[in-house]
Amino acid sequence: MDQQEFAGKVAFVTGAGQGIGAAVARQLRDAGATVVATDRNPDVVERYADAERITGLSCDVTDSAQVDAAVAQAEDTVGPIDVLANVAGVLAKGPVSSFSDSDWRFTFGVNTDGVFHTSRAVASRMIPRGRGSIVTVSSNASGVPRRNMAAYAASKAAATMFTKSLGLELADHGIRCNVVCPGSTDTPMQRAMWEHDGGGPEPILNGDPANYRVGIPLRRIADPDDVADAVLYLASDRARHVTMQELYVDGGATLR
């Protein structure tokens, strides 16, 4: 790969305060982009205070006014956005029979509404320029039923189909929209799940027949960089003829 293939480009990343979003922001920067790294957690500003070509910006994707303002600020200060990476996401687990209204709305507010808010704000600016690439980080749970994860899986399936439909709308304008579907990836979100369920990564690697869950054929939990690699590929000109696609990065866990 050309190490500087994003030279001169501007990237806007959501959920960049930690985990996969932080890896995406860092890899885009290392490949030459100037990156606006946004997160609901205001610590994101401090985190990137000394970083070269990465600016941290506090932005909650559930609030469309905040998103519009952050996108405007990014374009005013850094320049026209070439790449949008929708990475912000949340996981609330539990059986449907006792799942609360607030957990359902929280899940969809970030995972689905958030992707709509940022994609609309950025796409409306990309259209007149006739170029751009949008990548949404969904989940392999969007394509396979999971116990205790109905809200999460449904919110990610919605984000996936939204992004693919957007890709059809924007193809005329030279803008590509694709989806990365990670499996279990070693981030604070994943570790919180291990703590919640007990047992660490072993049941995930080995599979859990009682919960109709196969293991991970490649026998490893992904690193955030494994997922970021896929995001960068789809965002890059190497994928110039790829749009409306889903790329599963899950070690084979969904047997697709």
Ligand SMILES: NC(=O)c1ccc[n+]([C@@H]2O[C@H](COP(=O)([O-])OP(=O)(O)OC[C@H]3O[C@@H](n4cnc5c(N)ncnc54)[C@H](O)[C@@H]3O)[C@@H](O)[C@H]2O)c1
């Ligand atoms: N880690 C996994 O195993 C895994 C698997 C499949 C999909 N994913 C998806 O990958 C993405 C990144 O996950 P991660 O594991 O790095 O999670 P994480 O919880 O470690 O990091 C998520 C980041 O998103 C931010 N965020 C949450 N709500 C936000 C909001 N309303 N506005 C802006 N930022 C917000 C958080 O502050 C945090 O910095 C998520 O969309 C997640 O659903 C993760």
